Amino acid sequence: MTRPAKRITGEDVARVAGVSRTTVSFVLNNRPGQSIPDETRQRVLEAAKLLKYKPHASARSLAAGRSDIVLLAVPDLPIGAGMSRFVEELAAALAEHDLTLVTHLEGAHGRSAVDTCARIGASAVIGFESLEPAVVEALHQAGAEVVLPLRSDDSGATEPVGRAQAEHLISRGHRRLGYAMPAHPGLAAMAAERLRGATLACKDAGLEPPLALTTSLEISAAVTATTRWSEAAVTGVCAFNDETAIAVLAGLRERGLSAPADMAVVGADDIPTARLAAPPLTTVSFDLRGAGRRRAEAVVASLTGQDVPPSPVEGVVRVVQRASS
Amino acid sequence: MTRPAKRITGEDVARVAGVSRTTVSFVLNNRPGQSIPDETRQRVLEAAKLLKYKPHASARSLAAGRSDIVLLAVPDLPIGAGMSRFVEELAAALAEHDLTLVTHLEGAHGRSAVDTCARIGASAVIGFESLEPAVVEALHQAGAEVVLPLRSDDSGATEPVGRAQAEHLISRGHRRLGYAMPAHPGLAAMAAERLRGATLACKDAGLEPPLALTTSLEISAAVTATTRWSEAAVTGVCAFNDETAIAVLAGLRERGLSAPADMAVVGADDIPTARLAAPPLTTVSFDLRGAGRRRAEAVVASLTGQDVPPSPVEGVVRVVQRASS
DNA sequence: ATGAAAGCGCTAACAA
DNA sequence: TTGTTAGCGCTTTCAT
DSSP states (O other): OOOOOOOOOHHHHHHHHTSOHHHHHHHHTTOTTOOOOHHHHHHHHHHHHHHTOOOOHHHHHHHHSOOOEEEEEEOSSOOOHHHHHHHHHHHHHHHTTTOEEEEEEOOSSSOOHHHHHHHHTOSEEEESSOOOHHHHHHHHHTTOSEEEETTSTTTTOHHHHHHHHHHHHHHTTOOSEEEEEESOGGGHHHHHHHHHHHHHHHHHTTOOOOEEEEEOSSHHHHHHHHHHHHHTTOOEEEESSHHHHHHHHHHHHHTTOOTTTTOEEEOSSOOGGGGGSSSOOBEEEEOHHHHHHHHHHHHHHHHHTOOOOOOOOOSOEEEEOOTTO | OOOOOOOOOHHHHHHHHTSOHHHHHHHHTTOTTOOOOHHHHHHHHHHHHHHTOOOOHHHHHHHHSOOOEEEEEEOSSOOOHHHHHHHHHHHHHHHTTTOEEEEEEOOSSSOOHHHHHHHHTOSEEEESSOOOHHHHHHHHHTTOSEEEETTSTTTTOHHHHHHHHHHHHHHTTOOSEEEEEESOGGGHHHHHHHHHHHHHHHHHTTOOOOEEEEEOSSHHHHHHHHHHHHHTTOOEEEESSHHHHHHHHHHHHHTTOOTTTTOEEEOSSOOGGGGGSSSOOBEEEEOHHHHHHHHHHHHHHHHHTOOOOOOOOOSOEEEEOOTTO
């Protein structure tokens, strides 16, 4: 498990290939503008493969002045399966541009994102939500060339989610809506955005804003919330996400009520267990992969100083109707 | 978002503090054995703070010969909230030893863990499950000094989970058990381990091994599985995890049966929605934070060449009894 | 088309 | 106690 293993350097490759280190570098990075005969190029490539040469990351970054490492800084919040799809796509899209993505999970006791950024020498940092200016500044100080918030404008499709939820309920005849907010503080900002989307949909339909109530993932909390909604004549509730929606469903069940007859419920995220809920949960799903790809494009663009092509965002939000509404 | 910002080097700090770069290095890394007068030390520290000096990661790693970056390589599998607790603790514990953790999520199209390891110049890599020897070799080639599987021996508490599930059911009088295996291929290895634990518990009790059936997260699959269990006179089933257990519950419900009367169900992981299931799900929870900490200790130990103190693993697995069993 | 040489910013012997 | 010096492995400009 702990073998140091002599490192193979570019010099080794050069010696084996019978060329200079410079040539090796040119070939391996296939630097444009250098017309290297195919014969030489092959020789270098073979030597590299033979020796299993891996360029030394630190040396490369030091010399080149950039590490091409992109750090995704995830704050302390409940992480779900949707996240991995986003991250995978982000990583894949970045890799196409020769960038390497790693993720930092911010925890109560661990390093801060800024710290981690400095330690790994990231070229770019993608933060969640909007980054505070002071943090952005610190990140730059730490060596990051580019710093982007996660959901600028389109990416998270966050407001549209709330809008889609509310529109769905409205289209099914509900006139008084509720919104189930998550208890986790880290989710507050995103929840507020989704709620805003729902509020806009209500306004468009000439309805009052949804009655927003916080619901932790416990039956008792859900009982309290659903009771208040019932009292307020709410007939349909949008939940921040599927977990919260499942809590609402549980609250209803506990009270001897049922969805959608007594109260329609729609979640968000379309987690795997949504369809297993009782009743199966109507939810809003959205294109996380697309979001990942768009984010990657934005990073690449600012890293290379190009203009950001606005990249169309269409049909990202979709209602998956099941029995709960 | 894209300000290069002139980098502050150790030289700048040295100049401001009126000392040499060496002294700066010594103070900042507070190298032992160098008795530097407090006055000088303070001067350096102040200069560094004033200039907001951050050592250049690549330069440091290149010179020191190690990056102190630890890479956690997560394969392509459904990632849950439990994971973040583990990662957070791992990161925190590593940070105490001046190591920095970043995570790589393996995806279908992105970079491989080996690739990522090479690109970031990780000093150590923590893999999931057991790493194949060829991969370990490649990782070393890529520059990793230490390579550890995630769950060697104790960490994941994986076999004990299955054992606890089965013992719980057996203690409640069930004589014929079922085991619900997940459909996701990435989970197969872990599932096999948990099943093994359950099998051992059965053997200890003089019972047949559990009837293992795969159950995807769809009601139809769960209906099929539960039907077969019913036919085989199974009265209690352990599920690989809570999601699978929730599927089993849904299958039972669909068939007009109920837990635990017709079939007792116990999950694993204690996800937040377990208590919201109908009926609330009995599950097995375990100490992910402890696991994270132990893994960190192992990494630190092999990185520093110390002997690994076996670190006691007690009371990590706990049955949380709810209505489903 | 290829090579020589000068760093990138830092660490760590070794001197002083 | 502090400074001088020599690299770490790579990129890249400038000669050849």
